[in-house]
Amino acid sequence: MAVQGQRFMTKTQHYRKVTKPLLERKRRARMNLYLDELKDLIVDTMDAQGEQVSKLEKADILELTVNYLKAQQQQRVASPQSPPAANQVNLDKFRAGYTQAAYEVSHIFSTVPGLDLKFGTHLMKQLGHQLKDIKQEESCPEMAEEPVNLADQKRSKSPQEEDIPHGEDVWRPW
Structure with missing residues (x-):
């Protein structure tokens, strides 16, 4: 029963008033969480390189990340995969x-x-x-x-090698 002068909210009105701000708050919280993780990674990397960082804004974090990834990509192109x-x-x-x-x-x-x-x-x-x-x-x-052909190796054995017993008498570590 509605109180006199109040109307029921439609689904659209409910979404705009309650759900959308809640979803937006969750989205911002998620972005901030990952920006904080990225900031920690960047600060650790810069400390390892000898650079000190006191405070980073969100734009600074993204800029440093992009620069770092570009440098890594250039290093991969410049140096072979297995030196x-x-x-x-x-x-x-x-x-x-x-x-x-x-x-x-x-x-x-x-x-x-x-x-x-x-x-x-x-x-x-x-x-x-x-x-x-x-x-x-x-x-x-x-x-x-070059691949080794085992059949060729067997044919090229010297007579002395054929004296050696093969089979159960040969100890193998595997």
């Missing part, structure tokens, strides 16, 4: 790990009694050849990209 120095570091780490593994195998063959000496010698020669191949690939990278 050769990073590849060299990875290759050095691999070679060091491979050398350490070969040393461990050698240590096991020299200390554990009952292991086949002929097999151990053959294994250490193979590990040495592989290490030499890794070093050659480093000095001549275009050869490293």
Whole structure:
């Protein structure tokens, strides 16, 4: 029952008077939340670069963000995705790990009694050849990209290599 002199609100009037201001307040709160997060990121980045920032307005935050993203984009265009120095570091780490593994195998063959000496010698020669191949690939990278045909490798074995037993007797770490 309506009080005399008052009218009922239509849906449109209710939207304009109640819902729209509430939605606008939520939208502004959301924008301010993300601007504050962006400000924290920008301030941290600038502090890391040695620049001090005392107060930033919303426009300053957006300007610094755009400038930072443009600089990052230019760096990506100017420098390749995986620099050769990073590849060299990875290759050095691999070679060091491979050398350490070969040393461990050698240590096991020299200390554990009952292991086949002929097999151990053959294994250490193979590990040495592989290490030499890794070093050659480093000095001549275009050869490293060529696929290896296992069938050709099997055909080119020397008679000494065929003396080595294959199958269950071969220990593999994987």
